[in-house]
Amino acid sequence: xxxxxxxxxxxxxxxxxxxxxxxxxxxxxxxxxxxxxxxxxxxxxxxxxxxxxxxxxxxxxxxxxxxxxxxxxxxxxxxxxxxxxxxxxxxxxxxxxxxxxxxxxxxxxxxxxxxxxxxxxxxxxxxxxxxxxxxxxxxxxxxxxxxxxxxxxxxxxxxxxxxxxxxxxxxxxxxxxxxxxxxxxxxxxxxxxxxxxxxxxxxxxxxxxxxxxxxxxxxxxxxxxxxxxxxxxxxxxxxxxxxxxxxxxxxxxxxxxxxxxxxxxxxxxxxxxxxxxxxxxxxxxxxxxxxxxxxxxxxxxxxxxxxxxxxxxxxxxxxxxxxxxxxxxxxxxxxxxxxxxxxxxxxxxxxxxxxxxxxxxxxxxxxxxxxxxxxxxxxxxxxxxxxxxxxxxxxxxxxxxxxxxxx
Amino acid sequence: xxxxxxxxxxxxxxxxxxxxxxxxxxxxxxxxxxxxxxxxxxxxxxxxxxxxxxxxxxxxxxxxxxxxxxxxxxxxxxxxxxxxxxxxxxxxxxxxxxxxxxxxxxxxxxxxxxxxxxxxxxxxxxxxxxxxxxxxxxxxxxxxxxxxxxxxxxxxxxxxxxxxxxxxxxxxxxxxxxxxxxxxxxxxxxxxxxxxxxxxxxxxxxxxxxxxxxxxxxxxxxxxxxxxxxxxxxxxxxxxxxxxxxxxxxxxxxxxxxxxxxxxxxxxxx
Numbered sequence: 001x002x003x004x005x006x007x008x009x010x011x012x013x014x015x016x017x018x019x020x021x022x023x024x025x026x027x028x029x030x031x032x033x034x035x036x037x038x039x040x041x042x043x044x045x046x047x048x049x050x051x052x053x054x055x056x057x058x059x060x061x062x063x064x065x066x067x068x069x070x071x072x073x074x075x076x077x078x079x080x081x082x083x084x085x086x087x088x089x090x091x092x093x094x095x096x097x098x099x100x101x102x103x104x105x106x107x108x109x110x111x112x113x114x115x116x117x118x119x120x121x122x123x124x125x126x127x128x129x130x131x132x133x134x135x136x137x138x139x140x141x142x143x144x145x146x147x148x149x150x151x152x153x154x155x156x157x158x159x160x161x162x163x164x165x166x167x168x169x170x171x172x173x174x175x176x177x178x179x180x181x182x183x184x185x186x187x188x189x190x191x192x193x194x195x196x197x198x199x200x201x202x203x204x205x206x207x208x209x210x211x212x213x214x215x216x217x218x219x220x221x222x223x224x225x226x227x228x229x230x231x232x233x234x235x236x237x238x239x240x241x242x243x244x245x246x247x248x249x250x251x252x253x254x255x256x257x258x259x260x261x262x263x264x265x266x267x268x269x270x271x272x273x274x275x276x277x278x279x280x281x282x283x284x285x286x287x288x289x290x291x292x293x294x295x296x297x298x299x300x301x302x303x304x305x306x307x308x309x310x311x312x313x314x315x316x317x318x319x320x321x322x323x324x325x326x327x328x329x330x331x332x333x334x335x336x337x338x339x340x341x342x343x344x345x346x347x348x349x350x351x352x353x354x355x356x357x358x359x360x361x362x363x364x365x366x367x368x369x370x371x372x373x374x375x376x377x378x379x380x381x382x383x384x385x386x387x388x389x390x391x392x393x394x395x396x397x398x399x400x401x402x403x404x405x406x407x
Numbered sequence: 408x409x410x411x412x413x414x415x416x417x418x419x420x421x422x423x424x425x426x427x428x429x430x431x432x433x434x435x436x437x438x439x440x441x442x443x444x445x446x447x448x449x450x451x452x453x454x455x456x457x458x459x460x461x462x463x464x465x466x467x468x469x470x471x472x473x474x475x476x477x478x479x480x481x482x483x484x485x486x487x488x489x490x491x492x493x494x495x496x497x498x499x500x501x502x503x504x505x506x507x508x509x510x511x512x513x514x515x516x517x518x519x520x521x522x523x524x525x526x527x528x529x530x531x532x533x534x535x536x537x538x539x540x541x542x543x544x545x546x547x548x549x550x551x552x553x554x555x556x557x558x559x560x561x562x563x564x565x566x567x568x569x570x571x572x573x574x575x576x577x578x579x580x581x582x583x584x585x586x587x588x589x590x591x592x593x594x595x596x597x598x599x600x601x602x603x604x605x606x607x608x609x610x611x612x613x614x615x616x617x618x619x620x621x622x623x624x625x626x627x628x629x630x631x632x633x634x635x636x637x638x639x640x641x642x643x644x645x646x647x648x649x650x651x652x653x654x655x656x657x658x659x660x661x662x663x664x665x666x667x668x669x670x671x672x673x674x675x676x677x
Contacts, residue, residue, distance in 0.1 A: 239538055239540075243533060243545070243549070244528065244552075250514065254516065255513075260476075261476065261497075262497075265497045
């Protein structure tokens, strides 16, 4: 299996080496745009749309884990926050707002007016802001929460960081669940409907049109919206990776002491990673909230954090294309490889066997190919360092314990 | 020491003006262990000053106190008139103190050029939105940074600029550390055993490099070094530490003849 993957990898390398990057990226994009015509409008298209949302989340988590090297096991918190943002700004969750007439900003016909029994139109209560505005609001709010949840963890590393982030991933959904009478104990408004969740959630309409872009019978436009969001995410990821901040992330991951001594502000660099990583979680979370037509705390389980983390590890930590491959592979495996779980809203149940299956795949990967399917060059070197460096490595031992890096 | 000294190439170096670095009463205590005890230390402008002493004398600990990796237990560190005592490492670097490490601490999976670009971090002004939009300013700055990084690698004599740091031979790794430190445009450069693992020719090359930094770029250099040939040749002034305490200081000649120094290195003749 390992050699098969290696061959595939070599083929991919030679393919990407012969074509200039813009060309094969353009080719991939055209294929992705045309994909709905191959997939039809059934379950495969639906699975693909979910997959695209997971790709965004995996790319976001990759900034935190793959670039900056901060192990985050609570990424589901940002999915939850993003989903609740669209739940609040695109549903009838707050019926009393604006004297019961609601707030409507560039929203669709369906979200704006309803036909009353006597044949007249009335405005639908609640906040209804256009989807394309809400996803960016969700990004901003989750970015702030990324910083708030990241800040207390800055002094932690490795396992300890993982444990604290895991706890945050558990706490955030519970806070939403219990926000039926005020948020954080402030006010008495119902923010979440408890375990019932918020439903229905507004779907997508273009800001200049009152018509919905897609319906259950024709999901293609939803796919293209998700694809557009993925392209935006890849674009931002690539730009950041090749920037001053991207270099600082890798420097921090490799050696905090050296990075600080080169003038890299550790706090700011890590918080940017948390903020931007979280922002994409909220971005995708808002999309999924709208697409699934429900925002329900049952979706935000610990298993989802592990699911997204597995995508990164299996795909190749730190490599944008590897992470995409990992996200597609795991998401499709989850949908079609574990068909018995199909009925569940997002395919997860903590007691189900999916944990075992993903755990098994992770284990296999760790044994056969620890760097993932499409590793970043850097990561591969790190993991195979001992094999090439030999005895000289001992001379340049790790003495990081010597320093008390202050942040 | 006087206001001027003559370096090996016969040029007179002017040390007038306030010292670049003035550390007074610096101590560092770890639990019950006094690693550095009440050390006063001055680096005059445009000078090359060495810190020597037997293993475990507290030289690197003292370095770490100066560069913000340790918070000194007591004492004050004044750099260019500013108090940098117990400031964070990145703030000290941004202020103009750069360093290399005894145990090489490169970013192993980055190329030589990228390593140097990280060194420029405090001098670059790109903001996150600019990076995402890749504004003309960011584009220009990135291009200039890359060119500057390559110039610095030329300056230290490293040819394999796109090689990953971990694949470079030992001597080149030391050179890369110096280039990376220079990238932050320091006024004071701290070198922690830069010639360790180098042969005589490479050491000589490094000595010339230090001299050029001082004369061409007005830099002051603080050096920890075990190779006495290098130390005696290059230093204007030497400070000797033993068991965390300053036991001697002066010109290379004075230090060489100081009985306390001989005792610290060779043991007493009891």
